Amino acid sequence: xxxxxxxxxxxxxxxxxxxxxxxxxxxxxxxxxxxxxxxxxxxxxxxxxxxxxxxxxxxxxxxxxxxxxxxxxxxxxxxxxxxxxxxxxxxxxxxxxxxxxxxxxxxxxxxxxxxxxxxxxxxxxxxxxxxxxxxxxxxxxxxxxxxxxxxxxxxxxxxxxxxxxxxxxxxxxxxxxxxxxxxxxxxxxxxxxxxxxxxxxxxxxxxxxxxxxxxxxxxxxxxxxxxxxxxxxxxxxxxxxxxxxxxxxxxxxxxxxxxxxxxxxxxxxxxxxxxxxxxxxxxxxxxxxxxxxxxxxxxxxxxxxxxxxxxxxxxxxxxxxxxxxxxxxxxxxxxxxxxxxxxxxxxxxxxxxxxxxxxxxxxxxxxxxxxxxxxxxxxxxxx
Amino acid sequence: xxxxxxxxxxxxxxxxxxxxxxxxxxxxxxxxxxxxxxxxxxxxxxxxxxxxxxxxxxxxxxxxxxxxxxxxxxxxxxxxxxxxxxxxxxxxxxxxxxxxxxxxxxxxxxxxxxxxxxxxxxxxxxxxxxxxxxxxxxxxxxxxxxxxxxxxxxxxxxxxxxxxxxxxxxxxxxxxxxxxxxxxxxxxxxxxxxxxxxxxxxxxxxxxxxxxxxxxxxxxxxxxxxxxxxxxxxxxxxxxxxxxxxxxxxxxxxxxxxxxxxxxxxxxxxxxxxxxxxxxxxxxxxxxxxxxxxxxxxxxxxxxxxxxxxxxxxxxxxxxxxxxxxxxxxxxxxxxxxxxxxxxxxxxxxxxxxxxxxxxxxxxxxxxxxxxxxxxxxxxxxxxxxxxxxxxxxxxxxxxxxxxxxxxxxxxxxxxxxxxxxxxxxxxxxxxxxxxxxxxxxxxxxxxxxxxxxxxxxxxxxxxxxxxxxxxxxx
Numbered sequence: 029x030x031x032x033x034x035x036x037x038x039x040x041x042x043x044x045x046x047x048x049x050x051x052x053x054x055x056x057x058x059x060x061x062x063x064x065x066x067x068x069x070x071x072x073x074x075x076x077x078x079x080x081x082x083x084x085x086x087x088x089x090x091x092x093x094x095x096x097x098x099x100x101x102x103x104x105x106x107x108x109x110x111x112x113x114x115x116x117x118x119x120x121x122x123x124x125x126x127x128x129x130x131x132x133x134x135x136x137x138x139x140x141x142x143x144x145x146x147x148x149x150x151x152x153x154x155x156x157x158x159x160x161x162x163x164x165x166x167x168x169x170x171x172x173x174x175x176x177x178x179x180x181x182x183x184x185x186x187x188x189x190x191x192x193x194x195x196x197x198x199x200x201x202x203x204x205x206x207x208x209x210x211x212x213x214x215x216x217x218x219x220x221x222x223x224x225x226x227x228x229x230x231x232x233x234x235x236x237x238x239x240x241x242x243x244x245x246x247x248x249x250x251x252x253x254x255x256x257x258x259x260x261x262x263x264x265x266x267x268x269x270x271x272x273x274x275x276x277x278x279x280x281x282x283x284x285x286x287x288x289x290x291x292x293x294x295x296x297x298x299x300x301x302x303x304x305x306x307x308x309x310x311x312x313x314x315x316x317x318x319x320x321x322x323x324x325x326x327x328x329x330x331x332x333x334x335x336x337x338x339x340x341x342x343x344x345x346x347x348x349x350x351x352x353x354x355x356x357x358x359x360x361x362x363x364x365x366x367x368x369x370x371x372x373x374x375x376x377x378x379x380x381x382x383x384x385x386x387x388x389x390x391x392x393x394x395x396x397x398x399x400x401x402x403x404x405x406x407x408x409x410x411x
Numbered sequence: 412x413x414x415x416x417x418x419x420x421x422x423x424x425x426x427x428x429x430x431x432x433x434x435x436x437x438x439x440x441x442x443x444x445x446x447x448x449x450x451x452x453x454x455x456x457x458x459x460x461x462x463x464x465x466x467x468x469x470x471x472x473x474x475x476x477x478x479x480x481x482x483x484x485x486x487x488x489x490x491x492x493x494x495x496x497x498x499x500x501x502x503x504x505x506x507x508x509x510x511x512x513x514x515x516x517x518x519x520x521x522x523x524x525x526x527x528x529x530x531x532x533x534x535x536x537x538x539x540x541x542x543x544x545x546x547x548x549x550x551x552x553x554x555x556x557x558x559x560x561x562x563x564x565x566x567x568x569x570x571x572x573x574x575x576x577x578x579x580x581x582x583x584x585x586x587x588x589x590x591x592x593x594x595x596x597x598x599x600x601x602x603x604x605x606x607x608x609x610x611x612x613x614x615x616x617x618x619x620x621x622x623x624x625x626x627x628x629x630x631x632x633x634x635x636x637x638x639x640x641x642x643x644x645x646x647x648x649x650x651x652x653x654x655x656x657x658x659x660x661x662x663x664x665x666x667x668x669x670x671x672x673x674x675x676x677x678x679x680x681x682x683x684x685x686x687x688x689x690x691x692x693x694x695x696x697x698x699x700x701x702x703x704x705x706x707x708x709x710x711x712x713x714x715x716x717x718x719x720x721x722x723x724x725x726x727x728x729x730x731x732x733x734x735x736x737x738x739x740x741x742x743x744x745x746x747x748x749x750x751x752x753x754x755x756x757x758x759x760x761x762x763x764x765x766x767x768x769x770x771x772x773x774x775x776x777x778x779x780x781x782x783x784x785x786x787x788x789x790x791x792x793x794x795x796x797x798x799x800x801x802x803x804x805x806x807x808x809x810x811x812x813x814x815x816x817x818x819x820x821x822x823x824x825x826x827x828x829x830x831x832x833x834x835x836x837x838x839x840x841x842x843x844x845x846x847x848x849x850x851x852x853x854x855x856x857x858x859x860x861x862x863x864x865x866x867x868x869x870x871x872x873x874x875x876x877x878x879x880x881x882x883x884x885x886x
Binding site: 070071073075131132135179182185236239299382392395 | 857
């Protein structure tokens with residue numbers, strides 16, 4: 029549904045979309061899903077005309093959500109307004125692998141940034157019309173970056189550098205869900221930024237031995253700031269059974285905090301102890317529209333679109349994450365063999381607009397075009 | 412209500428399919444490369460050691476392949492450019508060249524870099540005039556001052572002998588101008604590049620203001636550039652001579668003003684590592700220490716450098732100031748003890764030779780000459796409607812601090828390779844501190860291509876400089 033979900037109870041995955049809506053799901057819920065990310069990134073080095081493609085290797089971001097409505101007095105079988113939940117999911121991630129010999133290898137050969145968020149969540153239904161929720165976010169991030177280094181021992185062997193580290197950070201998420209009319213619901217959610225630090229990242233420099241004295245593989249420090257985000261959305265229910273509806277949603281993600289990528293080394297690396305490159309990102313907006321149609325009880329069909337604005341200014345586009353405005357198209361279906369189980373299939377197509385820029389720092393002038401095909405499968409259970 | 416939603420379902424499907432179509436459109440449209448208005452049939456390059464491909468004090472078959480005119484010609488070949496003949500050096504070590512022999516650590520914890528010299532293959536000097544006419548007519552050591560000198564190639568003291576191998580054995584008393592004349596007649600070049608004039612300043616500057624008598628230069632260094640003892644004491648070329656000779660050269664290349672071409676300005680040689688690497692103080696520990704070859708017996712030092720100045724009976728010994736340039740040639744000698752135990756250059760009784768120091772006055776002479784020469788280039792080019800490529804300014808952009816970097820590191824990025832004018836680490840200048848590395852020549856070739864593209868509405872592909880060798884460090 030174009031990844032909408034802030035304004036409608038989504039079962040246990042409301043932990044991710046809107047903790048406020050979690051209190052409108054009944055009983056005990058469980059859902060898990062996994063995606064295959066098949067991304068393709070085409071590049072053209074404009075000055076030389078060299079072109080090729082990088083593959084985002086097939087990754088498997090996953091999500092797992094569990095939510096339970098408390099039963100304060102089991103003998104009466106009455107359910108309380110309090111819901112507790114736990115989500116484990118992968119909100120950000122990028123893995124790009126270029127050919128080792130490609131023209132931009134001194135900027136990046138491979139980057140792998142993945143994050144896992146663990147989010148215990150509390151949700152409370154205040155009235156029939158309003159639910160509030162809050163979650164605590166414990167984030168784990170892993171970074172791996174491999175580049176070629178322009179230091180040679182002879183004409184055929186270049187140096188290389190590998191940086192690797194893990195960061196842990198904390199944040200929170202809050203949401204409110206409002207159902208003012210039978211056919212309309214509204215949701216708002218806020219996810220805080222997560223500041224994480226890699227304190228003792230490992231570096232491995234493969235350079236000519238005679239330069240080892242200035243490349244002694246020092247540990248490094250770097251900050252990873254995952255952005256905050258705000259979402260607001262509305263759902264219009266078309267049928268009485270609430271299985272056919274349309275969602276509208278607007279997200280703003282606070283990328284503005286990503287000003288530079290800076291590695292501070294504990295010792296010299298070449299002639300400096302710091303490697304910094306400017307990013308100067310700006311906030312981005314995503315407009316989403318999606319809907320669900322249920323032709324009969326056993327089947328739900330979904331589709332949606334979104335439009336995602338870029339975050340990197342022209343100065344600072346890098347082949348690590350060539351960013352552009354993009355269109356996303358989703359289709360999905362759920363099969364409900366029984367009242368308690370739903371098997372979900374989803375396909376996401378992301379089409380990034382072609383973008384051309386010269387990076388001010390590296391002088392790298394290239395055109396990029398990305399597209400992704402992301403099929404996913406999930407299962408949801410209710411007890 | 413129910414009916415309406417049933418109708419909407421086909422719309423969903425249509426919507427989705429159109430989205431799929433959009434995401435299938437993958438290929439990036441290339442703007443086709445083209446030669447534009449540039450006539451690439453026959454390219455003639457006029458220049459000195461840089462255009463010839465001299466790197467690290469030497470010319471080898473490999474460095475010659477990566478001379479910037481040859482790199483440009485390779486790119487033009489993809490657009491129908493004609494063949495490009497160079498006065499090829501036979502396979503082997505060519506004229507010999509400098510290399511980094513070893514980097515080790517001193518007992519003070521600093522690194523100590525030692526250079527070696529690969530010996531020349533004597534066959535490099537064999538006459539190749541039968542391969543001509545040459546599209547790359549660059550001659551190491553050539554200055555605008557010398558282009559009319561018919562003894563230039565034959566002078567027995569000429570360290571280069573490079574031009575002699577380009578001349579037929581019965582025409583050795585040919586001036587460079589005459590060589591240009593016959594080459595133009597035979598090749599009928601459709602366009603040309605000219606980058607000449609650096610040596611009109613450099614031969615004076617590199618000898619500390621024209622003092623060649625006391626220079627002791629290791630093998631290799633002299634192979635193709637710097638000073639030219641056979642021409643007497645190196646002086647700055649007279650400004651009027653420069654302008655006049657340049658005019659003669661331009662008219663010789665394009666007598667009928669019907670060829671395309673481009674001429675480059677001369678970079679400020681005072682910003683190259685040959686002059687900027689050593690400072691006016693001998694300090695330990697210090698990064699510049701690693702270039703001094705005779706470490707004194709102390710791990711902490713902060714000493715003045717002394718040098719001789721003046722001529723004839725008016726010789727003085729003075730302290731180097733930070734406005735004086737100590738040349739890289741002094742690195743091998745500073746600190747050597749004389750019979751009284753006084754370290755060379757570090758004691759007023761054992762000062763550096765005048766030849767190792769371009770003092771403030773001499774440096775400003777160079778600045779004045781450079782300004783005048785570049786003005787002549789602009790003037791003479793304008794009179795003939797020849798486009799100018801401002802390599803002086805371009806070199807400054809490599810040397811000066813890049814404002815986009817907060818860490819103050821100088822230099823420019825090329826395909827993610829950061830280059831600047833630092834000796835050894837900068838990547839742009841080779842081990843003689845004067846000539847660019849082969850990769851540096853690739854950067855220069857790309858700059859020419861950018862300018863040619865702009866002037867001649869062309870879209871010539873640039874060179875992937877990451878494929879061209881830089882400095883080799885021992886493993």
